[in-house]
Amino acid sequence: MDGSKVFCIGFHKTGTTSLANALTVLGYRVTGPNGVRDPKIEQNVQTMAIDLAEKFDAFQDNPWPILYREMDLRFPGSKFILTLRDSESWIKSQIKHFGEKETPMRRWIYGVGCPVGNETTYIERFERHNREVLEHFKDRPEDFMTLDLSNGDGWEELCRFLGKDVPDVEFPHANKAADRERKQSSWLRMFRRLRLPKAG
Structure with missing residues (x-):
């Protein structure tokens, strides 16, 4: 790594998660999410973040999106990547994966614990975050990029931004419903091939 x-x-x-896996392929030491269940995350997050930032090269998921201003000041020359997704598909994914489960982290970020019943609050926070990030990094293309994996972005855009060679492997797409369905179908086909014929 070059130190950035x-x-x-x-x-x-x-x-x-897909971006974290891609950065791992490129040789970065990646951490996150961090401190999700810390009941005092708001008080502890700065100390935790600085400690982790000394040990790793790349940072993803919570709490890192909330700390971009502080990290930008503390680590000049760093790269910042804003992953994008349509708000409606994003909130559907939130509800599907988290439902009514609450964590101190989500309570700190959104002001409410779970996405179910708080969809409007979640979407407003999500969209406000994206607007503020874009404003903060405007006119800084050397430090900042947006990445929309759902729209086909992948190795080419990421590696151009980071100054890395494109690896000779498929871009890792994690947590995709289509991937899960393909895996389930593969296991089902394997089970059918291995199943013993009926007696008689």
């Missing part, structure tokens, strides 16, 4: 850090500052369920 990479902060993935898109909200969770925007392709953060």
Whole structure:
């Protein structure tokens, strides 16, 4: 690594895991999410973040999107990546994966614990975050990029931004429903092939 850090500052369920996997392929030491269940996350997050930032090269998922201003000041020359996703598909994914489960982290970020019943609050926070990030990094293309994996972005855009060679592997897409369905179908076909014929 050249010493610069990479902060993935898109909200969770925007392709953060896929981006983390891609950065790992490129040789970065990646961490996140961090402190999700810390009941005092708001008080502890700065100390935790600085400690982790000394040990890793790249940072994804919570709490990193909330800390982009602080990280930009503390680590000049770092790279910041905002992963994007359509608001409606994003909130559907939030509800599907988190439902009525609450965490201190989500309570801190959104002001409410779970997405179910709080869809408007979640979407407003999500969209406000994206607007503020775009405003903060405007006219800084050397430090900032947006990445929309749902729209076909992948290795080419990421590696151009980071100054890396494109690896000879498929871009890792994590947590995609289509991927899960393909895996389930594969296991079902394997089961059918291995199933013993009926007696008689």
